[in-house]
Amino acid sequence: MSSLETPSPSAPVAADGIRAPLTKKALTADHPTWCPGCGDFAVLASFYKVLEKLNYPQEKIVTFSGIGCSSRFPYFVNTHGGHYLHGRSLPFAAGISLGRDDLHVFVFGGDGDGFSIGGNHLVHTARKNPRLTYVIMDNSVYGLTKKQTSPTSPIGFKSKTDPWGAYDQPINPMRTLLNSGATFVARSHAGQVNHMVDMMHRAALHDGFSVVEILSECVEFNEGAFDAASPRKGGAWQTIELRKNDGTPEDAARHDHSDEFAAFKLANEPFPGRFGVYYENTTRPTKNALEQKLIVASREKTKNASDLDLMQKTFARLR
Amino acid sequence: MVTPNNPTSGDRPVTPQSLAVEATVPDVVIRLAGDSQDGIQAVGGFLARLAGRSDQEVMTYMTIPSTISGGASIFQVRMGSGDILSAGDRADVLVAFYQHSYDGHRESLRPGGVLLYDSDHVTANPDDHDVTAVGVPMTSATVEAVGGSSKEKGKNIYVLGLLARMFDLDVPKLTQLIHERFGGKTEDLVRNALLAFDAGYAYPAEHLRHILYRLEKPAHQSGSRPNVTCDGNTALAYGLIAAGVRHGAAYPITPWSSIMETLRTELPKYGGVFVQCEDEIAAASTALGFAYGGHLSITGSSGPGISLKMEALGWATMAEMPLIVVNVQRAGPSTGMATNIEQSDLLQAIYGSHGDCPRVILAPKNVEDCFYVALEAGRIARDYSTPVIILSDQAIATRIEAFVEPDLAALMGATLPDVGPRDAYYKPYPLDRITHHAPPGSVMASGKYPIATGLEHDEHGHPTASPVLHTKMTAKRREKLKTLAATLPAPELAGDESGDILLVGWGCTYGPIREAMARLRAGGTRVGHMQMRHIHPLAPGLEDTFARYRHILVVEINDEGLYGYGQLATLLRARTCNPAIDSITKTDGLTYKVSEIVERVARKTGLADPSIGHRSKSILAVNVR
Ligand SMILES: Cc1ncc(C[n+]2csc(CCOP(=O)(O)OP(=O)(O)O)c2C)c(N)n1
Ligand code: SF4
Ligand SMILES: [Mg+2]
Numbered sequence: 001m002s003s004l005e006t007p008s009p010s011a012p013v014a015a016d017g018i019r020a021p022l023t024k025k026a027l028t029a030d031h032p033t034w035c036p037g038c039g040d041f042a043v044l045a046s047f048y049k050v051l052e053k054l055n056y057p058q059e060k061i062v063t064f065s066g067i068g069c070s071s072r073f074p075y076f077v078n079t080h081g082g083h084y085l086h087g088r089s090l091p092f093a094a095g096i097s098l099g100r101d102d103l104h105v106f107v108f109g110g111d112g113d114g115f116s117i118g119g120n121h122l123v124h125t126a127r128k129n130p131r132l133t134y135v136i137m138d139n140s141v142y143g144l145t146k147k148q149t150s151p152t153s154p155i156g157f158k159s160k161t162d163p164w165g166a167y168d169q170p171i172n173p174m175r176t177l178l179n180s181g182a183t184f185v186a187r188s189h190a191g192q193v194n195h196m197v198d199m200m201h202r203a204a205l206h207d208g209f210s211v212v213e214i215l216s217e218c219v220e221f222n223e224g225a226f227d228a229a230s231p232r233k234g235g236a237w238q239t240i241e242l243r244k245n246d247g248t249p250e251d252a253a254r255h256d257h258s259d260e261f262a263a264f265k266l267a268n269e270p271f272p273g274r275f276g277v278y279y280e281n282t283t284r285p286t287k288n289a290l291e292q293k294l295i296v297a298s299r300e301k302t303k304n305a306s307d308l309d310l311m312q313k314t315f316a317r318l319r
Numbered sequence: 320m321v322t323p324n325n326p327t328s329g330d331r332p333v334t335p336q337s338l339a340v341e342a343t344v345p346d347v348v349i350r351l352a353g354d355s356q357d358g359i360q361a362v363g364g365f366l367a368r369l370a371g372r373s374d375q376e377v378m379t380y381m382t383i384p385s386t387i388s389g390g391a392s393i394f395q396v397r398m399g400s401g402d403i404l405s406a407g408d409r410a411d412v413l414v415a416f417y418q419h420s421y422d423g424h425r426e427s428l429r430p431g432g433v434l435l436y437d438s439d440h441v442t443a444n445p446d447d448h449d450v451t452a453v454g455v456p457m458t459s460a461t462v463e464a465v466g467g468s469s470k471e472k473g474k475n476i477y478v479l480g481l482l483a484r485m486f487d488l489d490v491p492k493l494t495q496l497i498h499e500r501f502g503g504k505t506e507d508l509v510r511n512a513l514l515a516f517d518a519g520y521a522y523p524a525e526h527l528r529h530i531l532y533r534l535e536k537p538a539h540q541s542g543s544r545p546n547v548t549c550d551g552n553t554a555l556a557y558g559l560i561a562a563g564v565r566h567g568a569a570y571p572i573t574p575w576s577s578i579m580e581t582l583r584t585e586l587p588k589y590g591g592v593f594v595q596c597e598d599e600i601a602a603a604s605t606a607l608g609f610a611y612g613g614h615l616s617i618t619g620s621s622g623p624g625i626s627l628k629m630e631a632l633g634w635a636t637m638a639e640m641p642l643i644v645v646n647v648q649r650a651g652p653s654t655g656m657a658t659n660i661e662q663s664d665l666l667q668a669i670y671g672s673h674g675d676c677p678r679v680i681l682a683p684k685n686v687e688d689c690f691y692v693a694l695e696a697g698r699i700a701r702d703y704s705t706p707v708i709i710l711s712d713q714a715i716a717t718r719i720e721a722f723v724e725p726d727l728a729a730l731m732g733a734t735l736p737d738v739g740p741r742d743a744y745y746k747p748y749p750l751d752r753i754t755h756h757a758p759p760g761s762v763m764a765s766g767k768y769p770i771a772t773g774l775e776h777d778e779h780g781h782p783t784a785s786p787v788l789h790t791k792m793t794a795k796r797r798e799k800l801k802t803l804a805a806t807l808p809a810p811e812l813a814g815d816e817s818g819d820i821l822l823v824g825w826g827c828t829y830g831p832i833r834e835a836m837a838r839l840r841a842g843g844t845r846v847g848h849m850q851m852r853h854i855h856p857l858a859p860g861l862e863d864t865f866a867r868y869r870h871i872l873v874v875e876i877n878d879e880g881l882y883g884y885g886q887l888a889t890l891l892r893a894r895t896c897n898p899a900i901d902s903i904t905k906t907d908g909l910t911y912k913v914s915e916i917v918e919r920v921a922r923k924t925g926l927a928d929p930s931i932g933h934r935s936k937s938i939l940a941v942n943v944r
Pocket of ligand 3: 068110111112137138139140141142143150
């Protein structure tokens with residue numbers, strides 16, 4: 001981390017010395033390979049908008065992912081990034097973040113990637129609270145491997161591995177995330193671009209491990225799964241109004257997103273439930289900050305000795 | 320009383336000079352046997368460091384029970400003025416703390432050796448005249464000397480005092496070590512330790528008559544740097560830091576853990592971060608995340624934990640990411656024997672994971688070499704953008720050796736990520752060159768940002784299923800290791816450069832093989848010893864070397880497998896098609912004794928007497944009457 005005083009690279013700048021704002025054009029890479037109509041397209045479009053809004057230096061943005069249809073994401077974003085293993089992108093991204101505090105790290109993946117094979121990593125990444133943003137594109141099915149039951153598939157879902165209808169209890173993503181101790185938890189829907197932009201933008205600004213779960217329809221293998229939350233399909237789109245602390249009587253009815261219990265209550269509402277920020281903890285220090293603190297304390301103790309000095313002292317003790 | 324620390328205050332007339340020294344010996348093997356809470360390893364450590372500070376050669380051998388407290392524990396130290404390469408087959412001195420220590424280890428004592436036993440706990444066989452048995456009330460004498468509430472704690476230091484007397488060891492240096500070891504703690508601890516030491520040292524000399532010796536003084540070493548003394552895991556951990564490692568991640572497992580503990584506590588001082596992860600998969604992944612960020616990064620484990628890293632290792636090969644992976648091998652599949660030695664992960668290291676997955680494997684030959692292998696691993700990982708596995712083992716990891724302090728000023732590696740701008744022609748996976756990643760933060764003049772990926776890809780990192788590209792990219796990943804191979808030095812060759820037998824070893828078998836070679840040569844057989852540090856890729860020219868010997872015997876600690884050859888032997892046979900390559904293997908979880916190798920070689924080849932050079936009597940045997 002501190003060995004991280006990376007020389008500030010010469011960024012692409014205009015003749016007047018001012019960096020051109022980040023545009024969708026600059027951010028566009030390969031054309032997505034998703035099926036026409038896949039919800040993930042809208043997530044990608046929203047993410048471009050988020051990056052335009054954030055306007056970070058392009059070379060400081062990193063997008064990484066696990067394996068799945070949704071995890072193809074980084075190929076379609078023109079930033080530094082990559083495509084890791086099924087379910088293991090969070091510990092990988094934690095390494096990027098902890099090793100390079102100067103970067104903005106975004107991780108993308110599916111419901112199987114995040115809640116099944118990567119479930120334990122999710123819990124432990126949340127516990128450690130590294131500075132990074134994680135977007136789960138939940139289609140409640142295994143898309144890439146062509147329709148097997150996923151950990152969020154509802155009971156009765158007919159898949160190739162449960163042709164008679166799934167009967168294992170699905171996990172509740174919001175409850176799982178809250179329980180794991182993630183310091184920012186939000187939920188959105190791929191049919192609502194403005195809402196997605198707002199959620200991902202807030203997540204990016206959160207100082208710590210922020211997660212946004214986005215219901216993103218797999219038109220190929222789980223069509224209509226989230227119609228219940230789509231007004232255009234006759235469903236109910238219910239967002240969470242956040243407490244403004246303005247002293248008005250109606251404010252009391254709004255959600256206090258610093259209140260874990262209130263968040264759990266929301267999470268327990270029946271499907272399709274509500275969309276918005278469930279929880280944010282702005283006081284828990286990030287692992288980045290804690291490791292930096294340890295470094296500063298350790299270096300103070302050794303009076304900022306050079307690497308060579310430290311090593312020579314160590315060997316002197318081994319004599 | 321007269322004590323080395325209190326020389327004038329007593330009335331006892333006996334001083335160390337007043338009894339005749341029985342003999343001066345070149346080296347001695349001392350085995351301490353007790354329970355793991357007795358601080359036996361501390362005594363071993365004191366002796367080892369004393370030897371290191373006296374320019375004496377030293378080699379230790381430990382067994383640690385995997386249960387934390389309780390359970391039999393031994394520490395064997397061999398110290399002397401020669402080239403000490405192995406911890407010694409059998410002991411010259413056995414210190415037995417308990418009856419079970421006596422019963423279990425009496426056999427390890429050479430005839431003519433000295434048995435020191437705690438007469439408070441041990442009844443020795445009175446008819447045993449093969450050794451000089453001396454009972455000392457170690458427990459009660461310690462309690463009496465230290466007093467207070469500390470009970471028999473300090474018994475180990477009492478024994479250290481006894482041994483110091485017995486071998487006329489350097490008392491000022493030993494007391495200095497006691498001060499260093501206990502000094503940071505309470506005053507009481509230092510005082511108690513010195514009281515115990517003095518009591519042991521002042522044990523009435525008439526009881527030690529006939530068992531007083533002196534170690535030969537080593538020829539003065541000319542090197543300008545002093546000796547250091549540590550175990551292999553310590554040498555490896557500091558070697559990694561010297562190599563430029565500032566980042567890493569791991570999950571605890573014996574015998575790997577102490578490397579991770581060292582790195583976790585040391586790296587913050589160097590501005591680095593070491594993460595304890597939820598499991599080994601996460602650890603390999605976090606380490607790769609550090610590497611992707613442009614850092615030289617490390618993960619490590621033992622046994623089952625290495626298996627868990629295999630998928631991530633495949634990614635490291637495919638994405639061409641530099642990464643150091645330490646495997647401190649232990650015995651058996653599954654949980655196996657966690658605190659025993661085996662060299663059975665060699666083929667896993669080369670071929671584990673899935674798909675064609677080439678990577679680099681290095682094996683340190685001893686404690687000192689752990690430091691240098693770490694440096695080399697760092698250099699190779701960076702230069703070739705490849706995972707490098709360091710195959711250490713339980714024996715090297717835990718034993719203590721003295722070696723010349725490395726020239727640190729000349730060796731410290733670079734630590735900063737290279738995030739300079741990349742020109743318009745930059746490609747992450749060029750077919751005509753070795754990959755060097757542009758870590759995030761690097762500005763791309765082309766405006767196109769690179770992708771690191773585990774999918775088969777084209778030169779820009781875009782996914783492809785093109786048969787042509789998969790063929791070319793597979794070749795790219797293979798050829799870079801062949802480029803590396805061409806730069807590798809021929810393996811170290813000792814003894815006869817041609818002749819009857821070439822003994823080939825890797826890892827912790829180095830010392831015993833070298834001593835076995837010396838014995839066989841003394842018996843008139845023409846024998847060479849080749850030590851392989853570069854396991855994969857192999858250095859060029861092996862077939863020519865092998866062709867100069869009638870027998871090539873690969874000595875390793877693993878199973879002969881279904882086809883009769885150990886793992887390195889299998890590899891070398893495949894590599895050279897030389898039918899003269901044969902295999903000496905074993906799977907008892909212990910390091911090789913020199914005599915074991917000599918015997919096996921003699922039987923296999925019929926070219927030597929199986930008991931050649933076997934020292935049946937202890938070097939201390941002058942006393943046996
Ligand atoms: C270790 C491992 N096991 C299994 C797979 C096969 N696999 C690839 S993606 C996937 C599931 C994808 O589902 P999800 O994460 O929900 O992503 P989606 O395709 O639905 O976006 C599976 C099982 C794999 N790549 N790696
Ligand atoms: S299979 Fe489903 S998730 Fe995958 S791209 Fe097609 S629609 Fe999207
Ligand atoms: Mg899915």
